[in-house]
Amino acid sequence: MTLDALFLALLIVSSFISIDVGYCKFTLQLLTVFLIANFLSLADGLIVIGLYIVMGLIGIPVFAGFGGGIAYAASPTFGFVYGFIFVILLNHLFSDVLLKRMRNELWKSLIGSIVSLIALYAVGFVHGYLILTLVKGKSDFTLGAAFGLFLAPYIPFDIGKLVIASFISSRYVSVLLPSRRVHFNEIDSTNTYLKENYRIYKNLSFVDASYQSKGKGRLGRKWEASKDEALMFSVLIKDKKLLQNAPILSLVAGSAVFKYLKQIGLKNVSIKWPNDIYVNGKKICGILLESVSHEKIDAVIIGIGLNVNQETFPEGFYRTPTSIRLETGSTMDLRDIKKDLYKTIKEEIVSFKEGTSDCLKVINEHNYLKDEKCFCTYKGEKKEIKVLRIDDEGDLVGIIDGDEKKIISDEITFE
Ligand code: BTN
Numbered sequence: 001m002t003l004d005a006l007f008l009a010l011l012i013v014s015s016f017i018s019i020d021v022g023y024c025k026f027t028l029q030l031l032t033v034f035l036i037a038n039f040l041s042l043a044d045g046l047i048v049i050g051l052y053i054v055m056g057l058i059g060i061p062v063f064a065g066f067g068g069g070i071a072y073a074a075s076p077t078f079g080f081v082y083g084f085i086f087v088i089l090l091n092h093l094f095s096d097v098l099l100k101r102m103r104n105e106l107w108k109s110l111i112g113s114i115v116s117l118i119a120l121y122a123v124g125f126v127h128g129y130l131i132l133t134l135v136k137g138k139s140d141f142t143l144g145a146a147f148g149l150f151l152a153p154y155i156p157f158d159i160g161k162l163v164i165a166s167f168i169s170s171r172y173v174s175v176l177l178p179s180r181r182v183h184f185n186e187i188d189s190t191n192t193y194l195k196e197n198y199r200i201y202k203n204l205s206f207v208d209a210s211y212q213s214k215g216k217g218r219l220g221r222k223w224e225a226s227k228d229e230a231l232m233f234s235v236l237i238k239d240k241k242l243l244q245n246a247p248i249l250s251l252v253a254g255s256a257v258f259k260y261l262k263q264i265g266l267k268n269v270s271i272k273w274p275n276d277i278y279v280n281g282k283k284i285c286g287i288l289l290e291s292v293s294h295e296k297i298d299a300v301i302i303g304i305g306l307n308v309n310q311e312t313f314p315e316g317f318y319r320t321p322t323s324i325r326l327e328t329g330s331t332m333d334l335r336d337i338k339k340d341l342y343k344t345i346k347e348e349i350v351s352f353k354e355g356t357s358d359c360l361k362v363i364n365e366h367n368y369l370k371d372e373k374c375f376c377t378y379k380g381e382k383k384e385i386k387v388l389r390i391d392d393e394g395d396l397v398g399i400i401d402g403d404e405k406k407i408i409s410d411e412i413t414f415e
Helices: 002-016 029-039 042-057 070-074 084-098 105-135 143-150 152-176 190-200 240-244 246-263 324-328 334-353 359-365
Strands: 018-021 024-027 181-187 206-212 230-237 269-272 276-279 282-294 296-307 373-378 381-390 396-400 403-407 412-414
Touching: 002 029, 002 042, 024 152, 029 042, 029 084, 029 105, 029 152, 042 070, 042 084, 084 105, 105 143, 105 152, 105 190, 143 152, 152 190, 181 190, 190 206, 190 230, 190 282, 190 296, 230 246, 230 334, 240 246, 240 296, 240 334, 246 269, 246 276, 246 282, 246 296, 246 334, 246 359, 296 334, 359 381
Parallel strands: 181 206
Antiparallel strands: 018 024, 206 230, 230 296, 269 276, 276 282, 282 296, 373 381, 373 412, 381 396, 396 403
16 A cells, blocks of 8 residues: 555656647656556556546646646547556556566566557557547548657657666566565476576565476476475575575474474474475475575575375385375365465574574474484495584584584485
């Protein structure tokens, strides 16, 4: 609502800055309308434009050059005002439906804006032509003359406004947006999607997919699941304080998944450092942390794949994984799990940021490898390790070759 009011005010102010040239009124209105289309939801965009038109028609001087009143409907340029409705509708049709899968937000917005500008011109032109010829009696007005008089002069400026608005929104839309939940029926990988689009999403946005065609696991492995059998999602982290503690974020996410699985009644749940969750000795969930860096870390993406309704798994796993269904005997509704797990993860991340997280305690108490002797590849060599604990920085402490060592996750893989 605050945003709607802000954009409505901006639209009115940008209408006041108006220069009349012949039948044309040059204003910055359209720049604001494109911003409204890009920054606000469809409903909010239509509310703002609707309010603006109603305010103008009932006599508040909000139209270009302080115009207003019901008589304004008979002015040749009024078509360009109600045509804003089509700008909002078409922009959303393109960005939310037709080009939903397009990765490049700038192009997405440019294409939607160009089409909507053409629609605006069509509405504005027809309205202006009809008013001039039928109402104002200028019957000698040819279409060509009308085009030259009240359309052609706008074109270069409107294209400029369109490009500026698309550029601003593709870069800064996340500043104003609340954290978002986005669902894809099918995508290559939710992690890849967020890595490419992190700029337009706010901290703690969630992206999930019913199916991933190129799901990624750790160490360059594939992560595959049939449609709607697993919960596959990624959480975006952009908060500076959280980014400074990026390595611990997978433990935070792991601890959240652990708590959720316990909460739905699973027994024998444990966390295999750094980012797998096991139930009865079988992997049920994997976590893949990826970061986007340009000089510094700009974003971290926490990708989570939780096996939910699988009954069988393909051959080729070192140890066959498990799923919630295999452990509980019941099929689960993915939507319920998604809602509850999102909530748990969000709470866990917020409490980590506030310094009240117990994730290290949880992982140390339920460490799958604790006190186990197991084989691993450490710095490229096969070794035996006795795992002792996870330290305050989220690193593993274990005994290798008789010495206690602090090990970061990139240095070791377990057999
Ligand atoms: C692993 O066990 O190796 C990590 C698996 C992580 C899989 C999830 S599914 C959602 C997100 N998108 C991906 O491509 N990978 C992660």
